[in-house]
Amino acid sequence: MSADATPARIIEAAGPIFAAKGFEAATVREICHEAGVNLAAVNYHFGSKEGLYVATVRQAHPNRLEQRFVPDQPAGATPSQRLRGFVWAMISRLLELKAAEWQWRLLFREITDPTPICRELLQEHFRAGFGALLAIIDDVVDPELPLHRRHQIALSIVGQCVYYRSATNIIPMIVGEDELAAHYKAEMLTDHITGFSLAALGLGPPVGSAPGSNHRETCPERRSDP
């Protein structure tokens, strides 16, 4: 039986548990019970609990997460459409995190509460996703805009998306459960964030006007930074 070999079964059981509880709170006993293996199997095959964690994260990384941030786009898509595609891929994945595969949750936990082991893995992954967003931005901003300004624009867009996940616990306290259920689905948030960001970039109408009313085009110039 090499298909359900013990080390693979342990990793399969450890993934969701590590993802749900974190490294410290997860117990070897629960993992082994879930995997249906003996308690001593973890230390036999992986040396220690830490060794199991490294093996689990290492397997979670490349298999499923490589280009999830970069959805397939039609060839002739406009920058606005590509930006919306990026935001939607990010938002939908973040909001469905609870139901998502454990690989994603484990990676997300590594972001907010990092284990020193996995720096290179994360660096490679997030640089790829961030680069895809930068490529979109580069097409719509002044080519002479400094790199750090373009980075900040990208971070503003990513920040809006991520906030709906990292603040899952306080957003209902602020807007209420009813409004949350009615107006905070993935597609609506994508509309808002895309519209907000396109307006900031001068590619769309400003937010803040009620639907149906006409808005004047003001302030076409830029401001000089200090």
Next chain:
Amino acid sequence: MSADATPARIIEAAGPIFAAKGFEAATVREICHEAGVNLAAVNYHFGSKEGLYVATVRQAHPNRLEQRFVPDQPAGATPSQRLRGFVWAMISRLLELKAAEWQWRLLFREITDPTPICRELLQEHFRAGFGALLAIIDDVVDPELPLHRRHQIALSIVGQCVYYRSATNIIPMIVGEDELAAHYKAEMLTDHITGFSLAALGLGPPVGSAPGSNHRETCPERRSDP
């Protein structure tokens, strides 16, 4: 000796430890050793470790955190100036979180990894800060804009600010240490986020054009230091 009474000394010692390690990882032994009191003092005065945690959060809340989000503004401040003041208060406090008082770090930890106990405390606190931002937004958007749209605008602004804290670990991996040190100080980020948000609201020039090409100072808004 009511000045250095044992319960007060325990809370003083427990605050930084809870803030640094969280409820689970913090140990009663370390707290008591730091406070210079006996191990049994926690359960004697607070009933349990949980009781101590509640008392600690309860004391952290009202004393120092009530209106930190709402800096004092001059009476005739424009909405742009008030928005910049709000962003600056939030950004500067988030970025200096490591050096900040333990009360702030403890509250921030409750946001990302909440303990079910403190819901009401947090709700009251964040509703106050969020209300201050909403009051600014209400002055510049169409009065008929639905409430949830105004909420989303406020969340977009808050999200940009918070992201620089919650992604502390991956931002240097993306932009590099040099750029981080050069262009991501509190004031520069305040400039960027304020400019980005004002542009999205139609109150300022769009971001994305290089500085120094052609200046046209027709927009009246200008920043003000807090």
Next chain:
DNA sequence: AATTGTATCAAACGATTGTTTGCCTCCAGG
């Protein structure tokens, strides 16, 4: 003076943790 209640202390308790220990079975190579 005797009593009561509060506060502190060292010590131990019970539970849970990651890890280690012998002993068992199995099976391919001699």
Next chain:
DNA sequence: CCTGGAGGCAAACAATCGTTTGATACAATT
């Protein structure tokens, strides 16, 4: 048939955790 190593097993180990205990000191009250 014998043998030796790999893998699996129940059990125990050592450390740490929050909590409890019983004794003691001290102040206020009766």
